Amino acid sequence: MKSIVISSNSSGGGKTTITLGIMKALMKKGFDVQGYKVGPDYIDPAFHSYITRKPSRNLDLFLMGEEGVKAAFSRGKGDIGIVEGVMGLYDGKGIDSTYSTAHVAKVLNLPVLLVITPKAQSATLCAEINGILNFEKVNAAGIIFNNISESYYKLLKAAVEKNCNIKVLGYVPKDERLSLKSRHLGLVQSSEVEDLNEKIDLCSDLILKHVNLQELITCLKETENYEDNYHLMNRGKKISIAYDKAFSFYYTENIELLKELGEVTFFSPIKDKKVPDHTEFLYFGGGYPEVFIKELSENKSMLSSIKELLEKGINCYAECGGLMYLTDGIQVMDNSEYFKTVGFLNGKAYMTKKLQNFGYAELEVKEKNNLISMGTKVNCHEFHKSYVDLKENKICTLTKEVYDGSLKRWQCGYYKKNTIGAYGHVHFFGNLDMLKQLVK
Numbered sequence: 001m002k003s004i005v006i007s008s009n010s011s012g013g014g015k016t017t018i019t020l021g022i023m024k025a026l027m028k029k030g031f032d033v034q035g036y037k038v039g040p041d042y043i044d045p046a047f048h049s050y051i052t053r054k055p056s057r058n059l060d061l062f063l064m065g066e067e068g069v070k071a072a073f074s075r076g077k078g079d080i081g082i083v084e085g086v087m088g089l090y091d092g093k094g095i096d097s098t099y100s101t102a103h104v105a106k107v108l109n110l111p112v113l114l115v116i117t118p119k120a121q122s123a124t125l126c127a128e129i130n131g132i133l134n135f136e137k138v139n140a141a142g143i144i145f146n147n148i149s150e151s152y153y154k155l156l157k158a159a160v161e162k163n164c165n166i167k168v169l170g171y172v173p174k175d176e177r178l179s180l181k182s183r184h185l186g187l188v189q190s191s192e193v194e195d196l197n198e199k200i201d202l203c204s205d206l207i208l209k210h211v212n213l214q215e216l217i218t219c220l221k222e223t224e225n226y227e228d229n230y231h232l233m234n235r236g237k238k239i240s241i242a243y244d245k246a247f248s249f250y251y252t253e254n255i256e257l258l259k260e261l262g263e264v265t266f267f268s269p270i271k272d273k274k275v276p277d278h279t280e281f282l283y284f285g286g287g288y289p290e291v292f293i294k295e296l297s298e299n300k301s302m303l304s305s306i307k308e309l310l311e312k313g314i315n316c317y318a319e320c321g322g323l324m325y326l327t328d329g330i331q332v333m334d335n336s337e338y339f340k341t342v343g344f345l346n347g348k349a350y351m352t353k354k355l356q357n358f359g360y361a362e363l364e365v366k367e368k369n370n371l372i373s374m375g376t377k378v379n380c381h382e383f384h385k386s387y388v389d390l391k392e393n394k395i396c397t398l399t400k401e402v403y404d405g406s407l408k409r410w411q412c413g414y415y416k417k418n419t420i421g422a423y424g425h426v427h428f429f430g431n432l433d434m435l436k437q438l439v440k
Contacts, residue, residue, distance in 0.1 A: 005111065011088070022082060022204075023082055026080055034078035036048075038084065111141035112138050126164050142216065143169065144169050169216055230257070236263075240283070246287050249287050273299075349387070361424065362380070367415070
């Protein structure tokens with residue numbers, strides 16, 4: 001497989017739109033495409049999977065480690081791998097490039113395609129481009145300009161070719177039909193965009209018309225073969241995973257590991273009447289329960305089915321939106337309406353207008369429980385505008401290293417019977433032992 005990384009100078013620079021368009025354009029040319037996403041994001045990979053019809057894979061050095069990233073990358077299948085970056089090219093965990101898109105590109109030894117949306121610049125833009133290219137000497141394959149007119153593109157192409165040592169591969173013209181709606185945590189999910197096919201088809205046609213796709217293909221680099229030691233023995237476990245438009249934030253490899261442990265069944269807390277029979281381990285990922293709260297709250301039989309199982313002591317792990325769902329209810333910010341949910345964890349979840357916690361942290365289990373051993377440490381990521389007020393035992397301390405070297409600490413990780421709920425999202429490649437303990 002030959003691959004390339006698509007990055008930008010900032011968030012909002014057009015990475016996702018161009019990535020999706022390039023994927024579709026390559027498929028129109030007959031290539032089998034594999035999608036990847038740098039960082040912890042769940043939403044962009046869902047768009048990739050929608051186009052390629054195969055699971056996209058996250059590549060997060062903080063959550064997965066270098067060997068985990070290489071193993072996940074090696075699981076990709078296809079002729080061409082397209083790796084969508086995160087934020088700006090060098091933006092990582094703090095104020096250096098550690099865990100950034102550039103860091104991942106270097107670990108995997110891949111070239112970088114820059115997507116830039118310029119405005120009222122020419123020579124100054126060249127100075128910025130040279131700064132990006134020279135900051136850490138990435139292997140820059142070329143530039144695509146986004147959301148500009150043909151005349152402006154001709155000016156920029158001439159300026160860059162005169163002042164910068166990088167190829168200009170083309171541009172995507174400004175077109176309001178390409179815009180994707182956003183929500184408080186980022187883009188609206190792919191499953192909610194009614195005209196997504198039309199948008200992607202339009203973008204790919206514009207790329208085929210205005211971007212030198214053949215030259216882009218020559219920039220791709222043959223990828224190396226990496227070891228993949230992240231596998232588990234089948235234990236015959238009956239595992240049920242909540243999966244629908246309210247709960248869709250799962251890392252591909254987490255689900256693959258669970259499938260290796262036994263039989264995985266997906267169910268919808270919105271549409272199904274109860275949890276699948278014979279369930280031994282229940283997994284609730286993150287998502288948007290607050291957006292679909294009316295449908296979730298009205299499914300009384302599902303709420304009762306979940307609560308009954310949790311009260312009996314079934315092993316359960318719930319992340320972020322899953323944690324919110326297991327509480328007594330969620331108070332929605334827009335109209336202060338309160339909706340009842342599972343009612344297992346004593347207390348409520350509240351939506352707010354600002355981020356409550358954001359970024360990478362280290363989670364450490366500090367209190368005794370029946371699932372995860374005391375002292376277990378796991379890298380995690382939080383991104384949420386809600387908070388919970390629960391009268392349950394907190395068993396974890398989270399530590400975040402701030403850019404100035406100071407440490408921020410807080411408690412999370414609620415334990416009741418054999419259920420653990422927490423806001424931190426975890427990739428099991430970062431700690432296989434944690435998964436083994438959860439599933440017993």
